[in-house]
Every structure is written in structure tokens, then in C-alpha cells.
Amino acid sequence: MLSKKTKYGLKALAFLASQKGKEPVQIAEIAKHENISQKFLESILLSLRKTGFLGSKKGKGGGYYLIKDPKEVLMTDIMRVLEGPIAMVPCVSLNFYEKCDDCPSEQECSVHMLMLKVRDSALEIYRNNTLADLIA
Amino acid sequence: MLSKKTKYGLKALAFLASQKGKEPVQIAEIAKHENISQKFLESILLSLRKTGFLGSKKGKGGGYYLIKDPKEVLMTDIMRVLEGPIAMVPCVSLNFYEKCDDCPSEQECSVHMLMLKVRDSALEIYRNNTLADLIA
DNA sequence: TGAATATCCTATTAAATCTATAGGATAATA
DNA sequence: TATTATCCTATAGATTTAATAGGATATTCA
Incomplete structure (x- = not known):
């Protein structure tokens, strides 16, 4: 069985991939849109950033964004x-x-x-x- | 990941399938041959019997055997x-x-x-x- | 400069699942 | 009737997963 971590991670990546612009998306927005515990999602996105899939920006207007083309x-x-x-x-x-x-x-x-x-x-x-x- | 239960169950079934005759094989023999905790294997074989894969015989000369042709x-x-x-x-x-x-x-x-x-x-x-x- | 914002990071708890063991009951054999 | 081997339930122990807590750090913008 797929872990929740994986499922949530996939959904978050898919959500980011579906965004038109390259603007950072906040954890809170992703969590809300995908029905995921925000704190749990936070740790998942962190690991996706550390492994090179996501970039991040701190502070106001910050959030996560895809580094590569989804393709x-x-x-x-x-x-x-x-x-x-x-x-x-x-x-x-x-x-x-x-x-x-x-x-x-x-x-x-x-x-x-x-x-x-x-x-x-x-x-x-x-x-x-x-x-x-x-x-x- | 495959659970130990599944792995052990598969090995036990394969071992039984490799037996020429239809003689019952004791849990102890299977456990020893496949390096499996005997008590753990016991519960696995029990569930395989209850689900119709294995037959069993109690007492001396007893043990487990396949009910169907492995094919x-x-x-x-x-x-x-x-x-x-x-x-x-x-x-x-x-x-x-x-x-x-x-x-x-x-x-x-x-x-x-x-x-x-x-x-x-x-x-x-x-x-x-x-x-x-x-x-x- | 400083308040607000949002990620960063570590540690910890809570829950669930998996693995293994215990111990006696039951049935078959000889 | 003693021995053998499965039957059965309960439970303990270990591991993994899921989620939370709380403060540190960096960025923005007035």
C-alpha cells in the first residue's frame, strides 16, 4: 500500500505542476486544496526540496515551486x-x-x-x- | 514491501509444491528448511488452510499438504x-x-x-x- | 528599522501494523 | 493411554507511519 506521505507528496507535486506561473505556492494553499494536514505536508515538501524536486522561498509571497519541467x-x-x-x-x-x-x-x-x-x-x-x- | 508473512507463506507453499508425494509435511520441517520461526509459520499455514489452499492432518504423521495442483x-x-x-x-x-x-x-x-x-x-x-x- | 509572513528544522507523540511468542485445546496415531 | 502435531486465541514486542509542537531563520514591505 502507498503511504500517505507518498500520496500527499504526489498530489502536492501534481498541484504545483498544474499551476500556470512559476510563482511560489504556500503550503497552506496546497494543504487546503488537497485536504492534507498542513504540518504533515510541510515535512513532505521539505524532503522534496532537499532531494531537488522543489525550490522554496521564505517570507511573504514565499512558498514552494517546481524546479524542473513536469515533463x-x-x-x-x-x-x-x-x-x-x-x-x-x-x-x-x-x-x-x-x-x-x-x-x-x-x-x-x-x-x-x-x-x-x-x-x-x-x-x-x-x-x-x-x-x-x-x-x- | 512484501510482508514477512507473505514471503514465508510463499516459500512454504513453494516447498509443499516441490514435494513429490502428497504426504503431509510437518510445520517443523518447513520452518527448518525455510529458516522461518515455527510459531509464526504455524499461524500462516493456518490461514492458508482456512482459505482453502492447504489441507491438514493432525497427530503423528500429520502436517500440511496442498489441496490443488500447483498449476x-x-x-x-x-x-x-x-x-x-x-x-x-x-x-x-x-x-x-x-x-x-x-x-x-x-x-x-x-x-x-x-x-x-x-x-x-x-x-x-x-x-x-x-x-x-x-x-x- | 521592525512587524508580519512563511519556510526551516528537530524532536516527540500517537496510532497503526507487523512480527513473534505463549500456552493450552483438540484430534489422530500406535 | 502416551505421544505427536495441528488448532486456536490472546498478547507482547518491535517497527513504521502519521501527525503535532514549537521555536529558529529568512524575506518582504511599510
Whole structure:
């Protein structure tokens, strides 16, 4: 299941992408428009800024804005920052690989191959969708 | 991420499917072979029995065994019992549908369509794989 | 300069879920 | 009737997620 953090983050990014101008949008406005707890959203936007998706401006007239063209922002990158691994088990993760402690070998593991297929199919979707597609 | 319950359940099912005969296999043997806490596995096998995947026999010489031919057991059915919804959000779930409380409408929701695609791609994998494929 | 505004940042709490264990009841075998 | 192995419920422990609190910092504008 998608975490609230991810869902809210996606909605916030989509909302920012739907804005015509490049004017900063305040947290409060996004939170209100998307029915999100403002404080919770604040921490999510902060992490999106620190990972290079958003820029921000303090003080009056401040807020958050997209740094890149929505068409250039791949869903793979967004998902990995918000939700973490796209794979359902660490042993088939490209960016968050970890060995399973209960498996003697990945060759023998009955779960490994199936989860590899699932990961690949999810990757295909995320690689072929950008932030711009969220608002289309 | 896949829960331990699901992972262990899949491994146990695969182990049972790999057995030549139809003799019951004891929890202890499965647990040892797959490096799983025996008590935890016990509760997992119990739920797989209650949902019609496994049969069981008590007493000496007892244990668990598959009820159906592994080729006839779809991964969709296994996953839904062990892990729950295949969809990442309830609003795109076929078997566990729920309306999102934060969304005014699913048409407008920027997350909805993307998650529908992800669900469909996962479904395609699970529908085209059976328990027999886990041990191939 | 200073008041107002809005993000920045860390810490903490609250809630939910997941993982694992305990301990006896029940049934089958020999 | 002793032994074996599942059945069943309850609960404890651990981890993760969701949300909140409160002040620090920077910017705007009068």
C-alpha cells in the first residue's frame, strides 16, 4: 500500500505542476486544496526540496515551486524519494539492494524470480510516466 | 514491501509444491528448511488452510499438504490472501475497494490513473503465474 | 528599522501494523 | 493411554507511519 506521505507528496507535486506561473505556492494553499494536514505536508515538501524536486522561498509571497519541467520528472525518481524501493523485496531492488537474511541463495529462492517480474512491470510504468502525466 | 508473512507463506507453499508425494509435511520441517520461526509459520499455514489452499492432518504423521495442483493455483489468489490488496491504493482495488477520504472525486485525483496502471501491470504478472511457476 | 509572513528544522507523540511468542485445546496415531 | 502435531486465541514486542509542537531563520514591505 502507498503511504500517505507518498500520496500527499504526489498530489502536492501534481498541484504545483498544474499551476500556470512559476510563482511560489504556500503550503497552506496546497494543504487546503488537497485536504492534507498542513504540518504533515510541510515535512513532505521539505524532503522534496532537499532531494531537488522543489525550490522554496521564505517570507511573504514565499512558498514552494517546481524546479524542473513536469515533463522531465520521471515517476521512478519521485517514487523512490517518497515511497522508497519500487521492488517488493530488497533482493530485487536496483537502488535499495539488500541481501535477504533468510535466503541461502537468490537462485534457489522461490520468491525472487516472481518479484523480479513484478518489479520490472512496475518500473516500466514509472519510467514511462512523468509528473506531467499526473495532470493529463 | 512484501510482508514477512507473505514471503514465508510463499516459500512454504513453494516447498509443499516441490514435494513429490502428497504426504503431509510437518510445520517443523518447513520452518527448518525455510529458516522461518515455527510459531509464526504455524499461524500462516493456518490461514492458508482456512482459505482453502492447504489441507491438514493432525497427530503423528500429520502436517500440511496442498489441496490443488500447483498449476491450478493462481498467484493473484495467493497474494490476496497473504498480502491483501494487489493495488497500492484502495480506490483502484478490485477485491478490496474503498473510497479515499481525502479525494473529492476519483476522476480528478492525480494519483488514481497512475495507480490503476501499476495495478494492471502487477495483475498481469500474478494472473500469468501459478504456484507451479515458483519452483520452475 | 521592525512587524508580519512563511519556510526551516528537530524532536516527540500517537496510532497503526507487523512480527513473534505463549500456552493450552483438540484430534489422530500406535 | 502416551505421544505427536495441528488448532486456536490472546498478547507482547518491535517497527513504521502519521501527525503535532514549537521555536529558529529568512524575506518582504511599510
